Amino acid sequence: MEEQRPKVQRRVIAAAEADLARQKYVAPIDILSQLGWLPANFVDKWRTGRSAHLEGVAVDEAKVRTALGYLRSWAEQQGLLASEMPYLAGTRDRRPLRFTENGEPELERIFHTHWVSPNLSEKRREQLEARQSKAPDLVVISPVNDWTCRGCGVRGDAGEFMFLEDEAPHCLDCADFGHLVFLPAGNAAMSRRAKSESGLSALVMAFNRRRKRYQRLGILVEQAALESAEQKCLADEDVRALRRVRDAERRAAGDVEFQAEMAEAIRKAFPRCPGERPQRIAEHAAVRGSGRVGRSAAGRALDDNAVRAAVVASVRHLDTPYDELLMSGVPRPVARDRIRAEIDRVLDSWM
Template identity: 60%
Template sequence: MAYPTGHLVVIEPLRRRHCAECRRGPLPLHILEFNAPRCLDCADLGHLVLLPRGDTALTRRAREGSSLWAVVVRFHRRRKRYERQGLLVEEQALARAESACLADADARERRRARDAARRAAEDTRFTAAFAAAVHDLFPGCPPERARTVAAHTSVRGSGRVGRSAAGRALDEGAVTAAVRASVRHEDTPYDGLLMAGVPRQEARARVAGTIEAVLEGWRAVPQA
């Protein structure tokens, strides 16, 4: 299996390996030279320190500040590929990178707070727009119910229909699907049927008439 090329690659082995040059082992990390494992000392990388993956800013700064660095990979058996575990970098470069990250930690925290506030404002506007779309399609739907449907389906990262491309575009089909799902769970015995062991498709078929009746009633403009 191939692993990243274009730079030095150090392997975190899954099996016990010994250095082909000095015979030390088992090796926690090794580099392949002519298809034979070499320990980091024999490969002239023993002075480098491991920076685990996870902190993007620290990794970038340490890599840029290190005159010699290597990618650490480990083979994932199920995915059948090598995956990055971190970097080996010069200790002084890592220390400088850590100092730089500490120096601008406040600025990055303020940026994260601004981004969170921006996303929250966007979500509030989108939820309101989705609720308005529900009202346009189903004017008989109680306003509080329309807001509840919109709030539920538009949760960021939820994978629900409101966060799909069609949902974000307030497509009629997506809005209707969100309302139908709400009615299925809130106004029919569907959840109880599932808990009783009824297969999902059969449970849906049993409550389909009730759902359509509720939706048809909500499509009607309420009388003043």
């Protein structure tokens, strides 16, 4: 039955099932994007109000209608709930967005219809709808080239913040952002609090040429909101410091327990391993964040091969001239070949 469906229908259903599992709703615009029919950069341009509509960006209207017809049929078969969602532009006026050039009623309604899981509670559904209908954050750009403000004609330098309105650059004063202060990214708690308390805010983005995408530099917020956020974060610092200490103690306790288990596994595999050597090997191999074999998935499972690898590494560096060979310029594969017999001799004596 699945193979008898048209290829486009199978792709639509696969994308819809993935979206429903991940976010509990399915939106037509997301499906078209996943089909590759609606480039993400055009959607971003549209959402921020720099493009009036999406008509002509995707494939032809007939294919779009066919794909969204498949989506509707699948959603109704699944018992999903239809909910019409507004789309607002990321502009100061938060104007409604159009999907089609002339606002064709039927196609606009199709695009606005989201399909929501019936398993969500009414409260959860209301929260989801509120989040979906929320306009994107206002975005201020840190440009890579010089620019000229459309409002006042003043020339701006590269890196000096500007606001794009209808594709035209505006300085912060002309965009009515001049009274806001910049909070660099890096302190998530402070950024979250400052943004929530600021009546007006904007994300600050810059284009990363190496990664070929925009990345967040920070936010613009009102001075009073920033000061309030700073005070609340300072008040919470003692609590967070205590939590960090407790987390560190808990991790340390877990490390000590795991190192003891690894040391015991080494003793079982190499019963003649002398004195405290098993414990020292385990402590070295199982250091958190070290990338050593003890922190690998196999090492944490105390796999026999991983335990042996930890012991071999210890013998290689402490019981053979391996390090001296490397320092004298001997290539690593050659050095390992030279000391292999010595490692085997030590391990045999520990068995």
